[in-house]
Structure formats: structure tokens, C-alpha cells
Amino acid sequence: xxxxxxxxxxxxxxxxxxxILNCDYTNSMFDYFLWYKKYPAEGPTFLISISSIKDKNExxxxxxxxxxxxxxxxxxxxxxxxxxxxxYFCAASEDADALNFGKGTxxxxxx
Amino acid sequence: GAGVSQSPRYKxxxxxxxxxxxxxxxxxxxxxxxxxxALGQGPEFLTYFQNEAQLDKSGxxxxxxxxxxxxxxxxxxxxxxxxxxxxxxxLCASSQRLGLKFYGYTFGSGTRLxxx
Numbered sequence: 001x002x003x004x005x006x007x008x009x010x011x012x013x014x015x016x017x018x019x020i021l022n023c024d025y026t027n028s029m030f031d032y033f034l035w036y037k038k039y040p041a042e043g044p045t046f047l048i049s050i051s052s053i054k055d056k057n058e059x060x061x062x063x064x065x066x067x068x069x070x071x072x073x074x075x076x077x078x079x080x081x082x083x084x085x086x087x088y089f090c091a092a093s094e095d096a097d098a099l100n101f102g103k104g105t106x107x108x109x110x111x
Numbered sequence: 112g113a114g115v116s117q118s119p120r121y122k123x124x125x126x127x128x129x130x131x132x133x134x135x136x137x138x139x140x141x142x143x144x145x146x147x148x149a150l151g152q153g154p155e156f157l158t159y160f161q162n163e164a165q166l167d168k169s170g171x172x173x174x175x176x177x178x179x180x181x182x183x184x185x186x187x188x189x190x191x192x193x194x195x196x197x198x199x200x201x202l203c204a205s206s207q208r209l210g211l212k213f214y215g216y217t218f219g220s221g222t223r224l225x226x227x
Contacts, residue, residue, distance in 0.1 A: 004153075006153075041220065043202055043204075043219050046216070089154070091153075097167075098144070098156040098170070099144075099156065101155070103152055103153045104153055
């Protein structure tokens with residue numbers, strides 16, 4: 001039973017434009033949400049996170065938005081760069097240390 | 112070490128063979144996790160250690176899977192009598208202390224296991 005869903009397997013964006021990656025979850029007890037970035041043959045690397053008590057967290061070009069009522073979060077990358085091309089995983093945790101991951105969205109940023 | 116180190120990077124096993132996958136966490140990291148990532152899927156939780164104590168093994172898919180961390184540092188994930196459905200990338204992650212989940216964990220590059 002997939003508790004974290006990323007419904008878009010892939011996304012293509014032009015360099016300089018905004019990339020928006022979406023994530024939905026079903027467990028209302030999740031209290032932390034994280035985004036990981038993964039390049040081929042490497043492990044996931046932590047990108048940005050947000051606590052359930054907030055609705056926005058910003059770090060440079062990356063902003064995560066959380067809509068608890070809709071059980072939805074999104075990652076915005078502005079401006080997108082070719083080096084951002086990777087697979088992005090949304091993950092959530094319920095007051096425990098195990099993370100529940102989505103299936104990932106493959107982002108391609110074209111020059 | 113500077114990062115989480117996993118070995119081997121690649122492992123091909125014949126069906127029925129036993130395998131052992133090693134994880135060297137970042138020095139001093141108390142928490143250690145194992146995840147399994149099948150092709151086209153996100154990582155799925157297998158088990159979690161705090162120091163040498165295995166606090167959660169609810170994600171282990173069968174009793175053929177066994178993990179240990181006897182001295183609270185290096186961990187080994189063992190799979191007995193491997194089957195084709197065990198083919199996946201096995202990821203290890205460590206974090207500095209309990210409750211640091213807000214900052215995420217540091218993952219290793221994984222071990223890609225192929226069972227033929």
C-alpha cells in the first residue's frame with residue numbers, strides 16, 4: 001500500500017524555467033516530509049525538508065510547499081539548471097525514523 | 112569516513128546462494144537503516160538500528176533476510192537462499208542521532224544485487 005505517491009514518472013523543463021514536482025500522501029500522521037535527489041549509480045542525497053507545522057520552506061533555488069488539508073506537497077526549482085536533471089524522491093515520516101518514499105519523478109532540464 | 116560506504120557495489124548471485132552486504136556508516140552515527148530499491152520503485156524500508164540494537168525489522172520481507180550491527184558501527188545485511196525477486200539495489204543510510212529525521216539521512220551508493 002503506497003502511502004506516498006508521485007504520479008508523474010517524468011518531467012521535462014527548459015533551462016531557466018520553473019520545475020514543479022508534486023507528491024501526494026495518504027497518512028495524515030506523517031509529520032516530516034523530505035525531498036531527495038538521485039543520480040544514476042549513486043545513493044539518494046538529501047535536498048530539502050519541511051515539518052508538518054509549516055507550509056513552506058525555502059533553500060536557495062529550492063522551495064517546498066505543504067498543503068496538509070489536501071495531503072499534498074510540491075518542490076519548486078527556480079531557475080532550473082541542466083545539473084538539476086535527476087530522479088527526485090518525495091519521502092515522509094510518521095514520528096519514527098523510517099522513511100516512506102514515493103516512486104520518484106525523473107526531471108530533465110534541457111538547455 | 113567521509114560518507115557511507117557500501118560493499119560490494121555489484122553482486123551477482125545464483126538462485127539459492129547466500130549473500131552478505133556490508134555497510135560502513137559515517138563514524139559516530141548512531142542510527143543506521145537498510146532500504147531495498149527495486150527497479151523503477153522508490154526505496155522501501157527494511158530495518159533500523161540504534162547503535163547495536165535492532166529497533167525495527169518490520170520491513171524485512173521474509174525470514175531469509177537478516178541484519179546485524181554487533182558493535183554499533185559496521186552493519187551486514189544477509190540474505191539466505193536468494194531468489195530472483197531479491198534482485199534490487201540495497202541502500203544503507205546513517206544519521207547522527209535519533210530524531211534527526213528532519214535533516215534526512217546520508218545514504219551510501221548502494222549494492223546492486225542480481226539473482227540469476
